[in-house]
Amino acid sequence: MIRIIINNLIRFVVLVFIQVFLLKNIGYYNLATPFLYILFVLLLPFETPNILLFVLSFLLGLTIDTFYDTLGINAAATCVLAFVRIIFINLTVQRQGLETEPEPKLGIMGFRWFFFYTLILTLFHHLTLFLLETFTFSDIKYTLIRVVLSSIFTIVLVLLSEFIFFRKKER
Amino acid sequence: MRNLWLFLSKYNAFFFFIIFFSISIVLFVRNNSFQRASVLNSSNQIVGKAYETTNYLKSYLNLAVVNDSLAAENARLRGEMKSAFYSDSIVKREIVDTIQHQQYSYIVGEVVNNSIHHKDNTITINRGRKHGIKKGMGVISPTGVVGLVLNVSDNYSTVQSLLHSDTRISACIKENNAFGSLTWGEENYDPMVALLKDIPNHVKVTKGQHIITSGYSTRFPKGIAIGRVRRTGVKGGESFLNIEVQLSTDFSTLQYVYVVNNLLAAEQEQVEAIQPAK
Structure with missing residues (x-):
């Protein structure tokens, strides 16, 4: 239990650090900007209570916002992310399996499940983020292109980092 | 229940x-909204300190470029010194100059955080209220205009960069003095290009003409470089030209900036605020 908490704490700090000092400076003009920090919410254990999940997501978004000078945007996007995560997991994961499979990781859940999990959650997160940032529907085509390209960028980074820390089933 | x-x-x-x-x-x-909650942003002490530390390390990477631009500026300033001019008169006279008063003073600051990839880009500099910076002051760099001061804390301030969709800067064409306002971020997200608007159709604009600040606002002195005309044309039946400006400042390698302190700003704003008697 304590190991899980410490693990997630370290993950939080490291991801915020990478996002703010490294990925903030990377981007293909304004079209594709990666948001790797959502990996923290993706990898929270299955058994996390809903309230804790939302509080953590909100805090994460607020931390990123503070560094980006965009108060509220990332926090709103991570709230959507947490909500979609709850729905997605309810739909696809059986309740009985939860004790043996503590965390939604690539090595445990398999590539196909993890890929769709990342794809859907990232799309929702980026859609909220960019729509709130532009706050208008007039440039919708441009915004959608940004959403798609940024999502591809983020998904590639998420999958890469999962492959780097790949661990086979511990059973 | x-x-x-x-x-x-x-x-x-x-x-x-x-x-x-x-x-x-x-x-x-x-x-x-206009009243920004100014606690949770990068002019905040902790975040500002963190950015300053990483920037301290990053600044070594750009050292050569910065040295070059500083040397170039030194050369330009040296050219403006009295000793650089040839004097025709044989007799030297001491003149106590009572006509010219200083109007602008400059506060130098180092960029500790910068972004160019967003829709609304901001810059954080390591100068603040303590050093005499106030909200709304203009910011320039050795190569041209940078932006306007947005928020000020004791030691840091955030600058609303030219690459921000709310920034409007009063600019004019050096060759014929036609003036308009410079904008960025409407269907254009290239960090090297801005749009000059409100220049009427009959003004002759050609590629390569210089765009400078007009000096009409109290933020910038007249004649600070902004860029050069890249492309011009009329957009679908409007009576104003749409001019693309190639910016002279490379925002991605910005390191040192000057905050413009207009000593006569209050006086100008005061006289302009007086309503005509009816």
């Missing part, structure tokens, strides 16, 4: 979502 409780706990995810999402939206909207 018990049923209500059951209902709430069954769909708790949805209600948590509503609560937290509305908190974020409230924060976002309040932050967007």
Whole structure:
């Protein structure tokens, strides 16, 4: 239990650090900007209570916002992310399996499940983020292109980092 | 009552979502209005310090480029010194100059945080209230205009860069003095290109002409470089030209900036605020 908490704490700090000092400076003009920090919410254990999940997501978004000078945007996007995560997991994961499979990781859940999990959650997160940032529907085509390209960028980074820390089933 | 409780706990995810999402939206909207919540942004002490530390390390990478631009500026300033001019008169006279008063003073600052990839880009510099910086002052670099001061804390301030969709800068064409306003971020997100608007159709604009600040606002002195005309043309039946400006400042390698302190700003604003008698 304590190991899980410490693990997630370290993950939080490291991801915020990478996002703010490294990925903030990377981007293909304004079209594709990666948001790797959502990996923290993706990898929270299955058994996390809903309230804790939302509080953590909100805090994460607020931390990123503070560094980006965009108060509220990332926090709103991570709230959507947490909500979609709850729905997605309810739909696809059986309740009985939860004790043996503590965390939604690539090595445990398999590539196909993890890929769709990342794809859907990232799309929702980026859609909220960019729509709130532009706050208008007039440039919708441009915004959608940004959403798609940024999502591809983020998904590639998420999958890469999962492959780097790949661990086979511990059973 | 018990049923209500059951209902709430069954769909708790949805209600948590509503609560937290509305908190974020409230924060976002309040932050967007004129009175910005200035606590949680990068002029904040902790965040500013963190950015300053990483920037201290990063600054070594750009040292050569910065040295070059500083040397170039030194050369330009040296050219403006009295000793650089040839004097025709044989007799030297001491003149106590009472006509010219100093109007602008400059505060040098180092960029500790910068962004160019967003829709609304801001820059953080390591000078603040202590050093005499106030909200709304203009910011320039050795190569041209940078932006306007947005928020000030004791030691840091954030600058609303030229690459921000709300920034409007009064600019004119050096060759014929036609003036308009410079904008960025409308269907154009290239960090090297801005748009000059409100220049009427009959003005002759050609590629390569210089764009400088007009000096009409109290923020910038007249004649600070902005860039050069890259492309010009009329957009679908409008009576104003749409001029693309190649910016002279490379925002991605910005390191040292000067904050413009207009000593006569208050006086000018005061006289302009007087309404004509009816």
